[in-house]
Structure formats: C-alpha cells, structure tokens
Amino acid sequence: MALGAASVRDTDWDGVRLHVVTGKGGTGKTTVAAALALALAGQGRRVLLAEVEGRQGISQTFDVAPLASVEARIAHAAQGGEVFGLSVDAKAALLEYLHMYYKLGRAGGLLEKFGAIDFATTIAPGVRDVLLIGKVYEAVRRRKEHRAKGPGAARTYDAVVLDAPPTGRVARFLNVNHEVADLARVGPIRSQADSITAMLKSPQTVVHVVTLLEEMPVQETVDAIAELRAVGMPVGGVVVNQVRETILTPKALKTAARSAISRKDVAADLTRVKVRATDAIVDGLLAEARDHAERVALEHEADLVVAGLRRPTYRLPSLSEGVDANGIRELAETLVAQGMA
C-alpha cells in the first residue's frame, strides 16, 4: 500500500508508546499484536513486540526461532522499519533487576540456590506481574545512547506492543499496584509498582481489545473494558478480527433466512451450467444459505454491541490461507489504512 512517503500521518493513537493487546482466548490476539507491531514499524520505526506468558506465540506467528529473554529482530517493515521480539521471563527479569540495582554478587547466587528466585517469581503474589510488566516498562523508557542518557537521548523503541494475558486476567495483570499493595507496603518492589502504574495510566499507554463477532468474545470484551475502566487503565480500540466477507446481498439473506429461496429456480440454473442438480446438492446449498443467514444475523447483533462500546473500531478480514508471515503483513496494511497505526 503506497502511502505519502515522508509525511507523518495522523493516526488514532499518536503519542502512544505502549500498546497493550488483549482478547479472549482464540480471538487471535497474538496475530493482532503482531500485525499492529508491523504496522507501527512502517516509516522506518523501531518497534518491540513482547509476550509475557512464555507461549512463544510471537516466534510461531513470524515463523522464526523461539524467542529468548534477549530482544531479537524478527521482521523488517517499510523504509527500514524493524520489529524486535521478546519473550519476557520473570526469572531473567528479576536477576537483571537485582543486578542493575543491587550489584548483588554472592547474594544473587544464594537467592537462586535457596529457591528464593523461584519463590519470588512464581509464588509471591503480584511480584511476578510487577517483574513482567517492569521489563516492558524498562523497554518503553530505554534510551539509545548510554553516555548521553537523559531527556535528550533518542528512545530505543518508537513503540512497544505487549501481547498481554487474555481478557479474563488482563485488568488484574495490569493493576500491579493493587496486587502488591497489601504485601509490599514499602521497598523497591513497591516503588517499581508505583512507577509502572503511573506509566500505564498515562496517555502514553492504551489497552486494545481483540474480539470476534460472536457472543462470548463480545461479552468478554464488554466485561474487560468495564474492568479496565474500573481500575483506571486507558482503553484503546476494539479490533474485530476474522471478519468474513458477506457474499449474499441483503435481499438474498432475507430470502434465505425465511427459507424462501426457490428450489426449482436454483435447480434449473444448476442444470444450465451442467452441475448435477441432485436433491443432496440443491438442499445442501439451500441449507448452507440458511445457516449463513442465521450466522450473519448473530454477527449483526454482536456488531451492534461492539458499536455500543463507542470505541475506535478496526476490522480485520478472515485470511483464507490462514495466518502466516505474509498474512500478518496484509493485516498490518489493513490496520494502517484504518488509522490504527
């Protein structure tokens, strides 16, 4: 898609540096996060795409080697843009954190040996989430030049896209401050949580929700948006994924829904083009049309609910070839065209 080359386009999320992407399981939230990262990387930008659940969804989507807790380039975008991938690991994040702030030396090794690292990253409630988001927070704020650190130095990444936990858990995951509030009243974990929360609630961050035009995913989208608002997280757009092309005209849909398509006419047409108009085939085609009409009606209802959310809404087509690296590029272009990036 050719876009005005050097001009900086207006997008719906100018100024946003952290895009959090959530959605019900099975809605394709990793695919959408990947497409968004590629879209943001157009015009020569550097974008980090991070996952926090160790599922290796990103490497599988881009068909590259499994990601480690070290950032690696996974895709090129237009005009020298680049997408980097990162699978955030709580343990690595904690060790890095301890090293950065405490130069722990012997105690670091001992912590590991006594199972304290496992303890802190697995079971100490909230700490794990603070560490996972903490790493993302660090990447959002990181600047290029070590020597010239400070407000003048360029950011390492122009934007960060987080493939976040699914809708059911996302509000709790992002609300790290609340999670650790009772447990760590003071101390560095607490102040880290405070800084993270300040960034998450700032205009630099938005949380996008991915859905399908089906009842359950839409309901979870509604619930998630309410939960995000309740904890003060900035809600971004709604991405309707896997939108299928409408093949029947509205009139044909109506006729199909009433089961009023003429069996005789269809059979006659089929015979004209030498398709054997057996009962099985004619009835099969009519049944498919009826099912399709039923589904379109349900999708329409779901669509109305999405519209009622009054959020910027983006629609991605269902890819007939399934999702692969080329498919992601197609989706990224669609997001650019719709102003999401």
Place this chain on the structure above:
Amino acid sequence: MSPVLDIDALLNDPQTRVIVCCGAGGVGKTTVAAALGLRAAESGRQVVVLTIDPARRLAQSLGLTTLDNTPRPVLSIDVARGGSLDAMMLDMKRTFDEVVMAHAAPDKAEQILANPFYQAVSSSFAGTQEYMAMEKLGQLRLEADRNPDNPRWDLIVVDTPPSRSALDFLDAPKRLGSFLDGRFIRILAAPAKVGGRAYLKVFTTGVNIVTTAMTKLLGGQMLTDVQTFVAALDTMFGGFRERADHTYALLSDSATKFIVVAAPERDALREASYFVDRLDEEGMPLAGLVVNRVYRVSAPGLSAARALAAAEELDDIENGSPSNGRSGVSDSTAITQALLRLHAVQAEIAGRHQALAKRFIAGHPDIPTVEVPAASQDIHDLVGLRTVGEALAGQRA
C-alpha cells in the same frame, strides 16, 4: 487412519469415574465438558460436572446462577434411564478456605484466613485456580466414594482452567505444593529446624544474606507475613506436597480419562499436540482428541472450484444471451450465483479444517479422534448441549 474416539463406550463404562477435559483457551472446553456430562446423565449415570469459568449463558443453562462452590442438580434433563446431573462452578478462594478450616484448629484457621499473604495466594496466585480445581476434584471423588453401594456420583466431569499454558493444571499442584513445602519457605519460617549445629552456622549466614536481600526487595512486612503464614500452615498440613502427590495419583489412575479438546486452527492443534505428548510422557490416561467446531458444508458433492466456475458460467450465459435483451443477470439467477459463491468459500474453509485435522492425525496415528461440526449458533441451552453430545458420539444432527 486413526481410530474413532467412541464417546458412548467411554461414558457408559462403569470403570470411567473421572473425565478431565483440557485444551487451549477458546476451543469450547467447557461446552464439551457440559455436553459429556449431560449425555452421560441421560444414559443413566450419576454425574457431577465441575466447571471453572463458564460463559454466563452456558452457566445459566445448567442452572448455575451463583458461584457457591456446591454441586446443584440440573433440572429438566431426561431421567428416563435413572441418571442424574449435578453441576458446580469452582470458587477457588472458598475451596482454599475450606481446606484451611477443615484441617486447622479454629483459632489457627482464623489466623491463617486473616493473613494478607494467604489472602493474596488464595485469590490471585496464578496457580491457585489450577490447584484448587484439582483439590475440588479430589474432594468430589472422596464424596462419590463415601458410600460405594449407593454413590452420590459415579462419574465426575471436570473442565480445566483457561491457563496460560494448557498444562498448568498438571504442574500447578506440584509447584504450589513444593514451594509451600519447600526449602526457602521452611528457612524463612524456622531456620533452626534445618540440619545440625555445625551445618547450621554456615547455613544461617547464607540465610541471613538471603533474608536481607529479600527484605530489601520486598519490604520487611512481607517477609513477616510469609513467616506467619507458613508457620501457621505448617502446623496443620501433612505437607502440601503430599496432597499434590495424591492429586497427581488420582489423575494418573486408570479410572481417570483425559480428553483433549482442540479447534481446527493451527495454534490450537499445536497446543493439543504438545498436550497429547505431555500426557503420554506423564503416563496420564488419554482417551482421545475432540476436534471441536469443524466446519462442514451441507453439499459436499460440489467442489469449491466447480461451484465458482458454475457461478461464472451463469454470468456468461445470462450476459451473452441475445434473448435476454438487457445486461446483468435475473434476480433468481443472482441468488443461485450467490449460493454457489457462498458454497465455494465455505468449502474452502471446510477443506482447510480437514487438512489441519488430517495433519494432526498423521502425527498422532494412534490417538482416537472425533470431530464435532461447527454449530451456526453459540451453545447455551440443554438442547444445544444435547446436539453437541450427539456429535461427540458420532451421530450427525
């Protein structure tokens, strides 16, 4: 060609006492679990279905309006064969509380329940839900076996939590058990108990460094809370590990059968594949795979390519026909063309689903498999669940 998963044989086998449905999020696990429970009950078994996080309307269809951790009878099922169906929704915090209250002296229990560390672990630790689902399964099994002559339930169907990884419920009990039971927590709770005197000296130095570092990191209050929590738990439990081992043994028992649920999508099948291998490694009894929501066309005799070609030919005939006298096709032919184009798109989707399922089967030739066709509507009543049950049993609607 892989064997067919014979659901009815599985449900009607009195040796089958527990069915665990597992799979990635969003594949319809809960629906499959509920459909299995309903079908078993209507064929005469005394069934309880344990669901974790059902969609609202599905929950309502089972009469689950409140999350109260108690199995309740599902009304208006067919009881002609003498079966019964109870359903319950897991309340993980309450399950944890009940474990504490059942095992600790009243004053100790109160102390534990009020501890902030306990409150956080019991309501938000990522593995707690998995652990408590398995704990509840154990409890239901005990209750079912209490009166062998007249059991309240002879089949428990359990839906697994929508985990970050489908395997969390296998690992979480062990993980939570071994951490609560583990060295670090024990050191925090009572360092003096570990080892002899000479050992203790070296050891204590290490512990102090660790404790100091942890205090720096987490703040002192948290460590104190952890210590109180662990000390309190320690007095009442025969060890979390033991409980976890017990759960694990229950899962690997031959009376338990695992059903892996997947959708015909690359990611879901990849996860299913991983899951099947992992169950095999752990020696868990796998009954088979359900490929849910497989798209099927109603006119399989017509290929996508032929349908598209036919739609185009109709264009040519109508536009090129001199007798027609006007351009464009007639309304009725336009509808036929739309039907053909719709069929072509759907046949392609169906073909892709078939190809994905076939690839999985080729990789796991010995695993019994059954496909459930996609419904055009969401399932949220007993009629819908019955239809899914029929499809699971290989009967086409």
